[in-house]
Amino acid sequence: xxxxxxxxxxxxxxxxxxxxxxxxxxxxxDFDRVDRLRAAADAVLVGVGTVLADDPHLGVKSEDRRVQRxxxxxxxxxxxVVADSRARTPPDATLLNDDAETYLLVSxxxxxxxxxxxxxxxxxxxxxxxxxxxxxxxxxxxxxxxVDRLLVEGGGKVIFSLFEAGLVDELSVFVGSxxxxxxxxxxxxxxxxxxxxxxxxxxVGVDRLDDxxxxxxxxxx
Ligand SMILES: NC(=O)c1ccc[n+]([C@@H]2O[C@H](COP(=O)([O-])OP(=O)(O)OC[C@H]3O[C@@H](n4cnc5c(N)ncnc54)[C@H](O)[C@@H]3O)[C@@H](O)[C@H]2O)c1
Ligand SMILES: Nc1nc(=O)c(N)c(NC[C@H](O)[C@H](O)[C@H](O)COP(=O)(O)O)[nH]1
Numbered sequence: 001x002x003x004x005x006x007x008x009x010x011x012x013x014x015x016x017x018x019x020x021x022x023x024x025x026x027x028x029x030d031f032d033r034v035d036r037l038r039a040a041a042d043a044v045l046v047g048v049g050t051v052l053a054d055d056p057h058l059g060v061k062s063e064d065r066r067v068q069r070x071x072x073x074x075x076x077x078x079x080x081v082v083a084d085s086r087a088r089t090p091p092d093a094t095l096l097n098d099d100a101e102t103y104l105l106v107s108x109x110x111x112x113x114x115x116x117x118x119x120x121x122x123x124x125x126x127x128x129x130x131x132x133x134x135x136x137x138x139x140x141x142x143x144x145x146x147v148d149r150l151l152v153e154g155g156g157k158v159i160f161s162l163f164e165a166g167l168v169d170e171l172s173v174f175v176g177s178x179x180x181x182x183x184x185x186x187x188x189x190x191x192x193x194x195x196x197x198x199x200x201x202x203x204v205g206v207d208r209l210d211d212x213x214x215x216x217x218x219x220x221x
């Protein structure tokens with residue numbers, strides 16, 4: 001499976017404010033670029049922290065692109081995937097609506113009654129890992145469901161875990177012209193952090209977009 005990570009950060013590497021409040025970091029050109037990435041993906045993944053903070057939809061915004069997907073024999077929208085070890089996704093979350101299929105990646109620690117509620121709300125549950133989701137094992141199961149290209153839209157904890165597990169193939173980051181600051185504010189890669197064996201990135205693209213830049217990398221290890 002090809003795993004593509006995309007995020008928008010402030011110039012100091014933050015994904016949002018210390019209150020985890022969404023900020024408009026990029027602009028319309030970047031949102032259109034993200035829409036193209038979504039349209040090219042079989043599924044779009046976020047961590048449950050992002051679901052709780054932003055209640056995202058994760059669908060393709062452009063009707064032309066949805067129509068093109070249907071013409072190509074695909075679903076109008078990519079599937080939605082939430083890394084959600086303890087099944088904390090609210091049953092009324094927007095991404096559980098009927099616009100696309102939704103997979104919840106959970107661990108053995110997820111309470112069975114939560115799983116029953118979320119299945120009733122339309123989710124397909126994939127279990128992998130004891131305490132936290134074992135992303136590598138969960139991705140193997142997603143692949144059997146036909147997910148060959150997965151777009152990851154954050155947040156910082158999930159992105160770090162994916163790098164730690166060596167699962168990232170491509171990374172694109174829109175760096176906006178603003179400073180959010182705050183040592184508690186989520187960054188592109190949170191979690192424990194690396195002290196050695198940092199992921200090796202090859203810079204393959206630099207583009208000016210909106211009032212910022214998009215940096216594109218291929219991940220070598
Ligand atoms: N600017 C952007 O592009 C962008 C994109 C997405 C999110 N955000 C922001 O990021 C913040 C949320 O990020 P976050 O880091 O708190 O949460 P996150 O979205 O990374 O979710 C973290 C949660 O995912 C679950 N999880 C399951 N398996 C995991 C694993 N193997 N490793 C790590 N986590 C696993 C855990 O329950 C964990 O608490 C919000 O403030 C949101 O607005 C910004
Ligand atoms: N490209 C981009 N520029 C930004 O300035 C910004 N704040 C995000 N943030 C991503 C984000 O945290 C959301 O999760 C999804 O953008 C929501 O997606 P929907 O519109 O609900 O489909 N992304």
